[in-house]
Amino acid sequence: xxxxxxxxxxxxxxxxxxxxxxxxxxxxxxxxxxxxxxxxxxxxxxxxxxxxxxxxxxxxxxxxxxxxxxxxxxxxxxxxxxxxxxxxxxxxxxxxxxxxxxxxxxxxxxxxxxxxxxxxxxxxxxxxxxxxxxxxxxxxxxxxxxxxxxxxxxxxxxxxxxxxxxxxxxxxxxxxxxxxxxxxxxxxxxxxxxxxxxxxxxxxxxxxxxxxxxxxxxxxxxxxxxxxxxxxxxxxxxxxxxxxxxxxxxxxxxxxxxxxxxxxxxxxxxxxxxxxxxxxxxxxxxxxxxxxxxxxxxxxxxxxxxxxxxxxxxxxxxxxxxxxxxxxxxxxxxxxxxxxxxxxxxxxxxxxxxxxxxxxxxxxxxxxxxxxxxxxxxxxxxx
Amino acid sequence: xxxxxxxxxxxxxxxxxxxxxxxxxxxxxxxxxxxxxxxxxxxxxxxxxxxxxxxxxxxxxxxxxxxxxxxxxxxxxxxxxxxxxxxxxxxxxxxxxxxxxxxxxxxxxxxxxxxxxxxxxxxxxxxxxxxxxxxxxxxxxxxxxxxxxxxxxxxxxxxxxxxxxxxxxxxxxxxxxxxxxxxxxxxxxxxxxxxxxxxxxxxxxxxxxxxxxxxxxxxxxxxxxxxxxxxxxxxxxxxxxxxxxxxxxxxxxxxxxxxxxxxxxxxxxxxxxxxx
Amino acid sequence: xxxxxxxxxxxxxxxxxxxxxxxxxxxxxxxxxxxxxxxxxxxxxxxxxxxxxxxxxxxxxxxxxxxxxxxxxxxxxxxxxxxxxxxxxxxxxxxxxxxxxxxxxxxxxxxxxxxxxxxxxxxxxxxxxxxxxxxxxxxxxxxxxxxxxxxxxxxxxxxxxxxxxxxxxxxxxxxxxxxxxxxxxxxxxxxxxxxxxxxxxxxxxxxxxxxxxxxxxxxxxxxxxxxxxxxxxxxxxxxxxxxxxxxxxxxx
Numbered sequence: 001x002x003x004x005x006x007x008x009x010x011x012x013x014x015x016x017x018x019x020x021x022x023x024x025x026x027x028x029x030x031x032x033x034x035x036x037x038x039x040x041x042x043x044x045x046x047x048x049x050x051x052x053x054x055x056x057x058x059x060x061x062x063x064x065x066x067x068x069x070x071x072x073x074x075x076x077x078x079x080x081x082x083x084x085x086x087x088x089x090x091x092x093x094x095x096x097x098x099x100x101x102x103x104x105x106x107x108x109x110x111x112x113x114x115x116x117x118x119x120x121x122x123x124x125x126x127x128x129x130x131x132x133x134x135x136x137x138x139x140x141x142x143x144x145x146x147x148x149x150x151x152x153x154x155x156x157x158x159x160x161x162x163x164x165x166x167x168x169x170x171x172x173x174x175x176x177x178x179x180x181x182x183x184x185x186x187x188x189x190x191x192x193x194x195x196x197x198x199x200x201x202x203x204x205x206x207x208x209x210x211x212x213x214x215x216x217x218x219x220x221x222x223x224x225x226x227x228x229x230x231x232x233x234x235x236x237x238x239x240x241x242x243x244x245x246x247x248x249x250x251x252x253x254x255x256x257x258x259x260x261x262x263x264x265x266x267x268x269x270x271x272x273x274x275x276x277x278x279x280x281x282x283x284x285x286x287x288x289x290x291x292x293x294x295x296x297x298x299x300x301x302x303x304x305x306x307x308x309x310x311x312x313x314x315x316x317x318x319x320x321x322x323x324x325x326x327x328x329x330x331x332x333x334x335x336x337x338x339x340x341x342x343x344x345x346x347x348x349x350x351x352x353x354x355x356x357x358x359x360x361x362x363x364x365x366x367x368x369x370x371x372x373x374x375x376x377x378x379x380x381x382x383x
Numbered sequence: 384x385x386x387x388x389x390x391x392x393x394x395x396x397x398x399x400x401x402x403x404x405x406x407x408x409x410x411x412x413x414x415x416x417x418x419x420x421x422x423x424x425x426x427x428x429x430x431x432x433x434x435x436x437x438x439x440x441x442x443x444x445x446x447x448x449x450x451x452x453x454x455x456x457x458x459x460x461x462x463x464x465x466x467x468x469x470x471x472x473x474x475x476x477x478x479x480x481x482x483x484x485x486x487x488x489x490x491x492x493x494x495x496x497x498x499x500x501x502x503x504x505x506x507x508x509x510x511x512x513x514x515x516x517x518x519x520x521x522x523x524x525x526x527x528x529x530x531x532x533x534x535x536x537x538x539x540x541x542x543x544x545x546x547x548x549x550x551x552x553x554x555x556x557x558x559x560x561x562x563x564x565x566x567x568x569x570x571x572x573x574x575x576x577x578x579x580x581x582x583x584x585x586x587x588x589x590x591x592x593x594x595x596x597x598x599x600x601x602x603x604x605x606x607x608x609x610x611x612x613x614x615x616x617x618x619x620x621x622x623x624x625x626x627x628x629x630x631x632x633x634x635x636x637x638x639x640x641x642x643x644x645x646x647x648x649x650x651x652x653x654x655x656x657x658x659x
Numbered sequence: 660x661x662x663x664x665x666x667x668x669x670x671x672x673x674x675x676x677x678x679x680x681x682x683x684x685x686x687x688x689x690x691x692x693x694x695x696x697x698x699x700x701x702x703x704x705x706x707x708x709x710x711x712x713x714x715x716x717x718x719x720x721x722x723x724x725x726x727x728x729x730x731x732x733x734x735x736x737x738x739x740x741x742x743x744x745x746x747x748x749x750x751x752x753x754x755x756x757x758x759x760x761x762x763x764x765x766x767x768x769x770x771x772x773x774x775x776x777x778x779x780x781x782x783x784x785x786x787x788x789x790x791x792x793x794x795x796x797x798x799x800x801x802x803x804x805x806x807x808x809x810x811x812x813x814x815x816x817x818x819x820x821x822x823x824x825x826x827x828x829x830x831x832x833x834x835x836x837x838x839x840x841x842x843x844x845x846x847x848x849x850x851x852x853x854x855x856x857x858x859x860x861x862x863x864x865x866x867x868x869x870x871x872x873x874x875x876x877x878x879x880x881x882x883x884x885x886x887x888x889x890x891x892x893x894x895x896x897x898x899x900x901x902x903x904x905x906x907x908x909x910x911x
Contacts, residue, residue, distance in 0.1 A: 207743070
């Protein structure tokens, strides 16, 4: 176990508390940089999606995790970013301009959503954000002169400084990775300055925040705007990655997926957004693997345990049939959400911290260290 | 004029189904301040149960209906015990997410078991029509309206006139205080979930002749019933039904009188401002 | 003119007069205690001052400025800090970040500067931190700096709340029952700190308190309330001997 001796106020401010962090993240970054030369093109493509989902995850963490404002409407912000990019691209606006424009526009719309949301808490906020997402979906389908309605829009390959960057090139991956890293650094900066602390204050007690001079309304709107803007940036990358966008890509389902990202990753640290994104995006390859290889492996194991050829064959067929059932992905999502909320409320990153602490304190670790405090339900209606 | 009345009746009938689902939202919310986003899926599951009993096992309609209601009440209790109770008292957002997860799970599993085709239940009301002069009203729609009225009256009486109902209202106001006063809060919550699942099943079975049962019906109708609950103030049983009827009628009228396009208007959108 | 003044302050909830035409003044550098039985309207007065409630009528002045219509968050910017009866801390944050939120009214940096964490932001952070450390030292909170609030005992939280209020460098501090829930020793500590607030930091203190021994030890003047009305005002001894006050407490 490492003991930290802080000798300067700087020690509490800097991003990497000690040299171990620099080494770890340095190695991680190096691995991510050489990834395109090692991994298959399919996995690379999934890795790009991990980056995009992680960006949205960070955005959602700012709003939900740190400011305490739930949102089930982030698919709409993603859509606005994506459509802004697609629309401006038609008029040959260069990438950097429409990238920034998409973020700006989404941020402004986010602030506009934030204003009516000021008076809402808890479930009403969830309802309001769902409604907002449905309205946006509807507008995208109906405003045909701009969005081409349900036919969707093609998105041309990204062109940066006169060079075309195809959506499956390493350069595009590096671009997504860069945006993710910048987002994370920016968010960390925010969290260690007054604004970030004001967000956390609002999450934990609005009354106290107000009495300490925090303009609660202003900071909630700021949080909405920042979160939306970051999601808008992700939307541009998303549009380029898919090369085709249509309204039915940005449904409630997608918003829920984003919530699952932070729920699974953990809502109290930015690590959560990345871990959750990896989890969500990698479910697909995992299911494919389940479909293709798993039945054979299980049959092999069964055979090794002495099952006859016919039994093994039957098992293989049954497992294959199960793995290719239609709604399996939905069922897995459902089970994952329920299990995580019930048993792992701190998410994957929380589990990692627990394991780390277990070994640091061995054999003195107490399970109660991470026990959640129960808050008994008092009516919110009477407030 | 005739058209108008007929549209009105079918709107009210559809609205009653929304109202019944909304009722489920309200019941659970009233007792535990939890919004059960899986309410629509409970309805869907109830419909499938009824289909299994009536369509596949060939039971009498009423017997199958009762069987489905009983089975779903039990299912509601189990779902509450397994999924919701462990996190009762934690932040609302966790509970909302759990019910969303439950909904996902139910939808997919129902799709795996009963397939993704539209299913239909034959009911005693499926065929007949009531003729009053030149006005023709289908029995299936009238039956929905009648059943909703009966259910609402029963529930209203239950909540306001029985000890258990009072206990439910008490535990929703302040769970800990109710617990100290000797109210078995856990059992109360179980019962509420059972009732709301039963009500959802009624909605599902009544709906079967009007729309078909398929694994996504719960999600679609749940999203429409939700604003109904919001319109009704989220805490009132009559309010939920009135809200549901309102949305049903608007939808039906819009479908008839508005040009193509306005029909699929999302009721959720128009209702969001009133929830503040 | 007085430093802080409430004039004919009233707060009615329907027919209930929680605060009824209360007037009082606080002089610069004094400790004024408000006492009274439960439901006398003591905390309501605090909530009126910090603008959680809007007064039905009456005006509030601070440093000759009418603050009745100020926004709640601007009250803190004027230099009025408060604590709460039932502790309102930021539960899932460390003690340090709780105290740094107390510095919020002094933060001058812009959002874009914070996103880039420019040197100016860094310098500001260090200034804030230095001030926070002074408060930590003043209230002996050194062992708890990096602890989460949710794991701390009640007595410590009470002190942290006081510390957070002090971090905003207030001119006037409102203490809502600073000793409630504290044991005898902790109450002793609290009474020393409250005196030090006045003597060392020159902060004016307005306090609601039930514990008469604490009131006697620290107060310069006392106001007694009952049913939202002022019964008596004066030195602690005078007020306690006032026949109306005795009647209110003993129910005669």
